Amino acid sequence: MSSIAVMASVDIVALRLDLQAQRLQVLLHRREREPHLGQWALPGVIVNGRTPDNSLDAAAARALQEKAQVLPRHLEQVGTEGNAFRDPRGWSLSTYYLALLDPAQVLDGEQQAFFDLDDLSARKVVLPFDHALLIQRACERLAAKSLYSSLPLYLLPARFTVLEALTATQACLGRTVNNTSLRKRLERLKDAGWVGDTGERIQPRLGRPQQVYEHLPHANGPFLFERSLLPEG
Amino acid sequence: MSSIAVMASVDIVALRLDLQAQRLQVLLHRREREPHLGQWALPGVIVNGRTPDNSLDAAAARALQEKAQVLPRHLEQVGTEGNAFRDPRGWSLSTYYLALLDPAQVLDGEQQAFFDLDDLSARKVVLPFDHALLIQRACERLAAKSLYSSLPLYLLPARFTVLEALTATQACLGRTVNNTSLRKRLERLKDAGWVGDTGERIQPRLGRPQQVYEHLPHANGPFLFERSLLPEG
DNA sequence: ACAATAGTGTCTGTTAGACAATATTTT
DNA sequence: AAAATATTGTCTAACAGACACTATTGT
Numbered sequence: 122m123s124s125i126a127v128m129a130s131v132d133i134v135a136l137r138l139d140l141q142a143q144r145l146q147v148l149l150h151r152r153e154r155e156p157h158l159g160q161w162a163l164p165g166v167i168v169n170g171r172t173p174d175n176s177l178d179a180a181a182a183r184a185l186q187e188k189a190q191v192l193p194r195h196l197e198q199v200g201t202e203g204n205a206f207r208d209p210r211g212w213s214l215s216t217y218y219l220a221l222l223d224p225a226q227v228l229d230g231e232q233q234a235f236f237d238l239d240d241l242s243a244r245k246v247v248l249p250f251d252h253a254l255l256i257q258r259a260c261e262r263l264a265a266k267s268l269y270s271s272l273p274l275y276l277l278p279a280r281f282t283v284l285e286a287l288t289a290t291q292a293c294l295g296r297t298v299n300n301t302s303l304r305k306r307l308e309r310l311k312d313a314g315w316v317g318d319t320g321e322r323i324q325p326r327l328g329r330p331q332q333v334y335e336h337l338p339h340a341n342g343p344f345l346f347e348r349s350l351l352p353e354g
Numbered sequence: 355m356s357s358i359a360v361m362a363s364v365d366i367v368a369l370r371l372d373l374q375a376q377r378l379q380v381l382l383h384r385r386e387r388e389p390h391l392g393q394w395a396l397p398g399v400i401v402n403g404r405t406p407d408n409s410l411d412a413a414a415a416r417a418l419q420e421k422a423q424v425l426p427r428h429l430e431q432v433g434t435e436g437n438a439f440r441d442p443r444g445w446s447l448s449t450y451y452l453a454l455l456d457p458a459q460v461l462d463g464e465q466q467a468f469f470d471l472d473d474l475s476a477r478k479v480v481l482p483f484d485h486a487l488l489i490q491r492a493c494e495r496l497a498a499k500s501l502y503s504s505l506p507l508y509l510l511p512a513r514f515t516v517l518e519a520l521t522a523t524q525a526c527l528g529r530t531v532n533n534t535s536l537r538k539r540l541e542r543l544k545d546a547g548w549v550g551d552t553g554e555r556i557q558p559r560l561g562r563p564q565q566v567y568e569h570l571p572h573a574n575g576p577f578l579f580e581r582s583l584l585p586e587g
Numbered sequence: 588a589c590a591a592t593a594g595t596g597t598c599t600g601t602t603a604g605a606c607a608a609t610a611t612t613t614t
Numbered sequence: 615a616a617a618a619t620a621t622t623g624t625c626t627a628a629c630a631g632a633c634a635c636t637a638t639t640g641t
Contacts (some may be wrong), residue, residue, distance in 0.1 A: 126359030127402040129436075129447055168436060169360040170445035177436035177447070201434040201449045203362075203401060203410035212403035214362055214410070214447065216434045269502075269582075283620080302603050304621075309602090328619025329611040348581045348602060348629090349502075516593080535630050537594075542629095561592025562638040581602090581629060 127203075128213040131180045132165035132252065134199070134259035135191060135220035137235055138276040143288045145276075146235035147256060148222070149248075150188045153232075156209055157249035163256070164188035164233070165215070181218045189233045193220035195275040195343075199255075199262050207251045215250075219259040221275040267293035271310060271344040274336065282323060282331040283307060290350075298350055306346060307334065315344050360436075361446040364413045365398035365485065367432070367492035368424060368453040370468055371509040376521045378509075379468035380489060381455070382481075383421045386465075389442055390482035394469070396489070397421035398448070414451045422466045426453035428508040428576075432488075432495050440484045448484075452492040454508040500526035504543060504577040507569070515556060515564040516540060523583075531583055539579060540567065548577050 135148040150164040166172065166184040174180035177198070185191045196218055203214040228234065240246050241256060248256075266272045273289040274281075283304055290298050310316045317337050322330035368381035383397040399405065399417040407413035410431070418424045429451055436447040461467065473479055474489060481489075499505045506522040507514075516537055523531045543549045550570050555563035 125361060125400055125402055125404075127362045128358060129360045129362055167358055168445070168447070169358055170438070171358075175438050177434060180436075198433055200431055201410060203413075203449070205403070205408050212401070214401070214449070216436065216447070216449075299604050300620095301605075301622090305602075324612075325619065327613050327617075329621070331620065346602090347584060351580060351603060351628090353604085532631050534595090534632075538629075557639075558592065560590075560640055562594070564593065579629090584601095584630060586631085 128208065128210065129168050130165045130213070130215050131168055131177060131184055132163040132215050132217045132255055133181060133184050133220050134163060134217060134256050135185060135189070135193060135222055136238070136259075136263070136276065137222045137226055138224045138289055138292055139235075139237075140224055140285060140288060142237075143292055145238040145260075145292050147238055147241060148189055148191065148220075148228070149234060149236050151232045152249070160249050161234075161236070161246065162249050163217075163252045168216075177216055181216075181220075185220060190229055191220075191222060191226060193222055195219075195221040195272070197262075199259050202251060202255060202258075215255065217255040217259060219262055221263075221272070224276065224278055263293050264295060266343070268349040269346050271306070271315065271346075274310075274316070275343070277336075280319060280321070280333050280335045282333060284331065286334070294350070297353070299353075302350060309346070310344055313344060315339050361441065361443065362401050363398045363446070363448050364401055364410060364417055365396040365448050365450045365488055366414060366417050366453050367396060367450060367489050368418060368422070368426060368455055369471070369492075369496070369509065370455045370459055371457045371522055371525055372468075372470075373457055373518060373521060375470075376525055378471040378493075378525050380471055380474060381422060381424065381453075381461075382467060382469050384465045385482070393482050394467075394479065395482050396450075396485045397466070401449075410449055414449075414453075418453060423462055424453075424455060424459060426455055428452075428454040428505070430495075432492050435484060435488060435491075448488065450488045450492060452495055454505070457509065457511055496526050497528060499576070501582040502579050504539070504548065504579075507543075507549070508576070510569075513552060513554070513566050513568045515566060517564065519567070527583070530586065532586075535583060542579070543577055546577060548572050 137146045139146055149161040152158050152160050152162050164184050166180055168180045174183055199217050199219050201214055201216040205212050207213060236246055267290055273293045276289045277285055287303050314337055316334045319333045319335050321333040323333055324330045370379045372379055382394040385391050385393050385395050397417050399413055401413045407416055432450050432452050434447055434449040438445050440446060469479055500523055506526045509522045510518055520536050523536060547570055549567045552566045552568050554566040556566055557563045
C-alpha cells in the first residue's frame, strides 16, 4: 500500500466579512506539527483510512469543527492541487474548500485568528506550502459565482440591509457594484422566496431608515440569476 | 508514510460528439489490473511519488495519452471524490477531469472504445467503482457551462456549420436550443475573433448551402457570454 | 414552380445600468 | 428648511426567444 499511496489533506479557505472595513478575512490556524510548526496556515486535516471521515466533505466539516469550532453558512469544494513540490516531504494532494462564515463568527483561543485577505494577497503575511495559491483560487471561484448568484449573501447575518448586501457583493468581486442592480436582485430573491422583508427598520445616524431583510429557509445552494453583473462603463 | 497516506488516482471523463446521432459518447478503457480487471471503466492513472508526473494536470494528460493516445481539445478539473466505500481496497481519492475530444478522434486497439452516454445513464452498461457518478458530475459541469459559454464548440472539428454548433450545444444541455440565439452567439464569437467565416459552403442533399465557420487561435478557455440560454416557454 | 433547407429581420420580454426623483429622518 | 441617507421610478442598452420572411439550391 505505501508504494502506491500519497499524502492527502483537506484544507479550508473560510471567509468572514468585516462589515465595517468592507473587506474579507480568512481564517488561519497555528500549525500544531512539522513542517512549519507554529506558523499560521489554512486549517486542514489529513485524510486517510485511519481518520474517522467517511467522505471528503465530512473531512472538510471536521477540519472546521476541530480546528476552529466553526459551522459554516456555505461549504463547497473548489478543487485539488497536487504536485511534487508543494510539500517538502514529497508528492502530496490538497483538496480545498471554500467556506463562508457568519460575520459574527468568533474564535476560541490563540491558535486561530482572522487575517485580512488584502494583507495576504500583498504578501504582508506569508503562508507555508501553496496555501496562498489555494486562497487565490477559492477567491476566484467566489468572485466568478458572485457575478451570477446570491452566494455573497451567505457572508451576511440572518438579518441584513441592502447596503450590507452591497458591501458583501463588492467585497467578493473586488469592485463596486451598481446599487440599483443589487436592489433589483434582492427584489427577485424576495419574489422567489429566498429572502423576506422583516418590516423592521434600522435608523442610521441621519437620513431615511433602512429596510431589514432576512434569509428564508430554502433548498441548498445559492440562487442563480440569468444575467451577470457587468463591468462598469 | 504508509500510515498517513491514501490511494489516489486521476480519472478522465473524455467526451466525443457523435454528429450523426447528435449524442455524446464517453471514452472507456478495459482495466488492466485488479480489482475489476477486464471491465470497461474510465481511463485513469494512480498518482504518487513514484509516478513521473509533476502535477495532477500532468497526470491527467498522461492518463489520456497512455491509455488511449488521445490529445484533448479541452481539459479541466471537475472535482475530487473521496470516501471509504468507492474502492473495495479501502479509503481512496479520485480527482476527475472533463476532456472534450475532436469528433474525428479514433482509437487504437480493442482496449478502448466509445460508449453512448445515454446507455451509461440508463445503466445499460454498468461501470465499476463510482465511475457512473464521476461521469454524471462531469456532464453536469459541462451542461452548466454550456448555458453561458462557448464550451460546446470544443466538441466540433476545426471547421463546422451552424447546425453542428447547435447539435453540440443541444447534446451538452440535453435539450433543444433556440436556433436564432445560437446564430447570434456565433456572430458575437466572430466579432470577438474566436471563430471565423471561411467563406466555404457545404451543399446539403437539398436546399441552400451552409456557411462553414472555423475556430481561430485564441487565449485558453471558452468565451463567456453575459447571459444564459433560457428554459423554453 | 415547388419543396427543402439555410439564413436574416423584426418584434417582444427581461434585466443590468445610469441617473433623476421622491421619501424619511435628524439637526 | 436644509442636509443626509435610503428607496423608487424612468429611461436606455444588450441580448435571448419567437416567428415571419427571404435566399439558395435540387427535382
